[in-house]
Amino acid sequence: APVSAPASAQERFTLRFNHVLGPTEPYHEGFQAWARRVQERTNGGLTMRVFHSAQLGVEEDIIEQMRQGANIGQNTDAARLGTYVKGMAVLNGPYFANTIEEVARLADAPTIKRWQDELAAQHGLQVLCFDWVQGHRHFYTNRPVRKPEDLAGQRIRTPPAPIWQESVRALGAAPVAMAFGEMYPALQQRAIDGVELVWNNIPGGRFNEVLRYASETGHILLINFQVVGSRFFQSLPAEYRTALIEECRAAGQATSRVIAEREQQVRQQMIGRGMHIVDNVDMEAFRRAGAKAYEVLGIAAERDAVLREVGR
Amino acid sequence: MILVATAFLVLMLMGMPVAFAIAISGMLFFLQNPDLPITIPVQITVSQTQNFALLAVPLFIIAGNFLNHAGITRRLLALASVLTGRLRGGLAQVSLTLSALMGGVSGSAIADAAMQARMLGHEMIKRGMSRGFTAGILSFGSILTPIIPPGIGMILYGSIGQVSIGRMFAAGFVPAALLWIALGLAVAVTARRRGYPPERTQRPGAGEVVRAFRGGIWALLFPIFLLVGLRMGVFTPSEIGAFAVVYAVFIGLVVHGELGRKPFLAALEGSLSDIGSVMFLIAVSAIFTYGVVYDQVPDTVSQVLMGVTENATAAMTLIALFVLACGFFIDATVLIIMLTPIFLPLMRQLGADPIHFGIVFIVAATIGNFTPPVGAAMYAVCSILRVPLGEYTRESVPLFLAVGAVTLGLVLIPEAVLFLPNLIFGRF
Amino acid sequence: MAAFYRILCRAEAVIAGAFLLAMVVLIFTGGVARMLAMPLNWTTDIATCLFAWACFLCADIAWRNNGLMAIELVTARLPAAASAMLARVNLLLIAAFLVYAIIAGAELAWVSRARTFQGIPGVSYSWVTASMPAGAALLLITTLLKLRDTFRAPRAA
Ligand code: NA
Ligand code: NA
Numbered sequence: 001a002p003v004s005a006p007a008s009a010q011e012r013f014t015l016r017f018n019h020v021l022g023p024t025e026p027y028h029e030g031f032q033a034w035a036r037r038v039q040e041r042t043n044g045g046l047t048m049r050v051f052h053s054a055q056l057g058v059e060e061d062i063i064e065q066m067r068q069g070a071n072i073g074q075n076t077d078a079a080r081l082g083t084y085v086k087g088m089a090v091l092n093g094p095y096f097a098n099t100i101e102e103v104a105r106l107a108d109a110p111t112i113k114r115w116q117d118e119l120a121a122q123h124g125l126q127v128l129c130f131d132w133v134q135g136h137r138h139f140y141t142n143r144p145v146r147k148p149e150d151l152a153g154q155r156i157r158t159p160p161a162p163i164w165q166e167s168v169r170a171l172g173a174a175p176v177a178m179a180f181g182e183m184y185p186a187l188q189q190r191a192i193d194g195v196e197l198v199w200n201n202i203p204g205g206r207f208n209e210v211l212r213y214a215s216e217t218g219h220i221l222l223i224n225f226q227v228v229g230s231r232f233f234q235s236l237p238a239e240y241r242t243a244l245i246e247e248c249r250a251a252g253q254a255t256s257r258v259i260a261e262r263e264q265q266v267r268q269q270m271i272g273r274g275m276h277i278v279d280n281v282d283m284e285a286f287r288r289a290g291a292k293a294y295e296v297l298g299i300a301a302e303r304d305a306v307l308r309e310v311g312r
Numbered sequence: 313m314i315l316v317a318t319a320f321l322v323l324m325l326m327g328m329p330v331a332f333a334i335a336i337s338g339m340l341f342f343l344q345n346p347d348l349p350i351t352i353p354v355q356i357t358v359s360q361t362q363n364f365a366l367l368a369v370p371l372f373i374i375a376g377n378f379l380n381h382a383g384i385t386r387r388l389l390a391l392a393s394v395l396t397g398r399l400r401g402g403l404a405q406v407s408l409t410l411s412a413l414m415g416g417v418s419g420s421a422i423a424d425a426a427m428q429a430r431m432l433g434h435e436m437i438k439r440g441m442s443r444g445f446t447a448g449i450l451s452f453g454s455i456l457t458p459i460i461p462p463g464i465g466m467i468l469y470g471s472i473g474q475v476s477i478g479r480m481f482a483a484g485f486v487p488a489a490l491l492w493i494a495l496g497l498a499v500a501v502t503a504r505r506r507g508y509p510p511e512r513t514q515r516p517g518a519g520e521v522v523r524a525f526r527g528g529i530w531a532l533l534f535p536i537f538l539l540v541g542l543r544m545g546v547f548t549p550s551e552i553g554a555f556a557v558v559y560a561v562f563i564g565l566v567v568h569g570e571l572g573r574k575p576f577l578a579a580l581e582g583s584l585s586d587i588g589s590v591m592f593l594i595a596v597s598a599i600f601t602y603g604v605v606y607d608q609v610p611d612t613v614s615q616v617l618m619g620v621t622e623n624a625t626a627a628m629t630l631i632a633l634f635v636l637a638c639g640f641f642i643d644a645t646v647l648i649i650m651l652t653p654i655f656l657p658l659m660r661q662l663g664a665d666p667i668h669f670g671i672v673f674i675v676a677a678t679i680g681n682f683t684p685p686v687g688a689a690m691y692a693v694c695s696i697l698r699v700p701l702g703e704y705t706r707e708s709v710p711l712f713l714a715v716g717a718v719t720l721g722l723v724l725i726p727e728a729v730l731f732l733p734n735l736i737f738g739r740f
Numbered sequence: 741m742a743a744f745y746r747i748l749c750r751a752e753a754v755i756a757g758a759f760l761l762a763m764v765v766l767i768f769t770g771g772v773a774r775m776l777a778m779p780l781n782w783t784t785d786i787a788t789c790l791f792a793w794a795c796f797l798c799a800d801i802a803w804r805n806n807g808l809m810a811i812e813l814v815t816a817r818l819p820a821a822a823s824a825m826l827a828r829v830n831l832l833l834i835a836a837f838l839v840y841a842i843i844a845g846a847e848l849a850w851v852s853r854a855r856t857f858q859g860i861p862g863v864s865y866s867w868v869t870a871s872m873p874a875g876a877a878l879l880l881i882t883t884l885l886k887l888r889d890t891f892r893a894p895r896a897a
Binding site: 174 | 771774777778779781784785848851852854855856858860861865
């Protein structure tokens with residue numbers, strides 16, 4: 001006998017998902033793959049539309065809109081979430097995680113679960129997953145950087161959040177807060193001396209035109225968080241919520257692997273276009289210097305707690 | 313969005329200030345979409361004021377006011393009169409030259425238009441040019457500023473479309489020269505037809521020329537200092553406005569000794585109303601634009617457009633016309649962000665050069681800043697000079713035709729765009 | 741009452757002017773400091789915060805001086821009575837929008853007080869958000885005074 005679909009599945013939902021990266025970045029492809037899978041699994045009940053280049057607005061504005069119940073999502077990072085739940089900033093600290101596998105394991109750490117619950121219950125932000133890894137951040141400059149002292153007096157563009165600023169300061173540079181899009185002209189006019197980014201940002205932003213050296217310090221593994229408003233999340237039927245989260249993790253892990261592979265190609269391509277890789281970077285010295293950031297921000301205990309839980 | 317656009321036109325024709333007409337019609341979109349938090353319009357309006365690039369606008373308005381009260385503009389105009397006094401519409405030609413000089417340091421047409429409206433607008437009207445044409449040339453002339461590198465449009469296009477920004481910059485020079493010539497011709501023709509009298513009939517004596525140059529030296533050095541400062545790596549574009557103010561105050565106070573307490577306060581007070589009318593409008597226009605993006609309006613329209621032709625030149629012509637049409641209602645920055653990823657892959661597929669297409673696209677999008685009913689540079693000039701939009705529109709037609717013709721000319725002659733970047737960077 | 745309003749207008753102009761001057765000084769100082777390799781990130785932060793306030797205060801000054809641009813293509817050709825009627829409709833719509841902006845702005849400033857300004861711990865973005873409801877309140881006073889004028893002097897523009 002024909003059975004009518006459950007009431008919850010008859011209602012249709014739309015999620016508009018915003019990110020600041022360009023349409024040719026692997027993330028954009030990844031988000032679209034995630035959207036396709038969610039649509040398939042929910043038989044079109046939940047449609048995700050992906051907006052690149054921050055078309056829907058400034059990241060902080062979008063986060064605020066989600067908290068007020070808008071059916072919007074955002075690709076963000078632990079530094080920004082750390083302004084709501086302080087401890088979360090550790091995920092964005094110097095030399096915190098090293099590999100994609102380590103990041104996947106972090107999802108099971110009880111402390112991180114507790115932070116996510118607090119974020120959802122008290123601040124209205126639901127983390128769907130954080131399996132999206134853009135790779136290691138390195139310093140790109142016009143002077144070779146081998147040890148923290150080489151960064152002294154160098155003005156390095158850094159995202160405007162305390163954990164970013166303190167991390168870069170701890171590593172020896174003078175952080176300059178600046179939006180992503182302003183970096184190229186600032187470098188061209190030498191308003192800043194360098195940037196700290198992942199390899200995959202370099203060709204997109206055309207930074208090889210204005211920067212000569214890549215010093216592979218790998219000081220931060222850039223982990224991104226996919227977040228929606230808890231009110232919107234709770235309004236979804238249970239199976240849609242599961243689909244949204246599971247497909248987020250799958251697409252994120254697949255995209256992170258694609259990025260890791262592409263990173264090697266990009267690196268070779270940039271060397272071909274005249275960028276120099278600085279060899280013999282003193283990693284031990286950078287690790288020691290980076291530890292200072294956690295002390296300054298008062299989150300050293302939180303870092304130790306999470307690392308203990310994942311057995312490091 | 314059709315309801316929003318209609319409401320906007322109705323409110324504007326009812327004589328409501330454009331800023332409020334934009335805000336109130338934009339609100340209708342949020343009433344139609346009740347699942348969006350009703351606080352968003354306030355939030356995105358405030359967010360506009362937090363944009364570091366837009367900070368240049370008020371600073372350049374203040375700079376324009378201080379340059380006036382510091383005696384710099386008066387001396388510059390004396391020099392201009394000696395040099396171009398025998399040309400018909402001489403001051404209009406001076407304003408084009410100034411836009412080109414500004415182009416080397418600033419990336420914003422809006423900031424340049426606002427500053428020049430303050431500096432030259434009233435003088436041009438006083439010397440017998442019609443108000444509509446004065447506003448038109450000050451507004452359209454500022455197209456040189458973002459096309460002569462650096463320009464914010466090129467940076468956006470280059471980073472979204474993965475195109476060399478250095479090449480884009482180099483590609484801007486020749487089109488900017490063509491735009492300059494076209495606008496200069498439009499001014500000359502209009503001035504002749506209207507019979508704008510030349511200011512002087514006699515060739516100036518050598519002594520007079522030297523005196524005028526000596527008087528205008530600080531004004532002439534101003535853009536040169538800025539250029540040198542920029543190349544030496546002193547300032548970002550947003551800081552140049554602040555530098556210009558400090559420079560004007562220094563010259564007015566120390567060199568000319570004209571900037572006492574009274575003129576200082578007058579310059580500041582004059583800036584308040586200018587900044588209020590320009591910035592309020594730019595801020596609330598975010599309410600209107602939100603719906604355009606949310607409903608992916610340009611996306612839908614362009615998909616229709618693409619069904620029409622497979623020829624690269626024809627497609628580029630159609631896109632240029634489409635962008636010009638969009639520009640009547642939508643800001644250049646928004647157009648570049650939204651349309652680059654839609655049109656560029658298509659043009660690559662059809663075999664067009666991405667630099668060539670980029671310049672055509674950016675010129676077409678920038679023209680939107682000057683065309684009614686929605687255009688930030690136009691608003692800036694018209695509100696500072698209190699010129700009615702109807703008058704502006706009527707008298708800007710030849711200027712629109714001039715820049716429009718250059719845009720279409722650039723489609724047909726790719727070499728005009730590609731010559732310089734290929735010379736500097738070599739062919740791919 | 742009239743004296744109080746005059747003082748309010750004067751205060752508005754003084755604050756807006758002071759904020760604009762401060763912006764110039766801050767941004768200039770920031771540029772010089774960065775040139776000397778001693779970047780001061782807070783100069784830009786304070787400047788953009790002041791900018792929000794200056795923007796809305798200046799908007800009210802422009803509105804009071806009839807400096808906001810409008811298209812008078814149609815209204816200029818209407819009979820005086822009809823044009824006055826239209827002006828009242830416009831002012832009422834504007835007042836309604838401003839009342840919305842005050843309420844929604846105040847709500848936003850309240851619910852988003854946890855959002856930090858430029859990621860600076862302890863400095864709430866609500867200080868920036870509050871500029872719009874505050875400015876809207878001033879704009880509303882100006883609008884209501886304009887509305888009163890349309891009744892007092894029916895031939896006034
Ligand atoms: Na320029
Ligand atoms: Na326009």
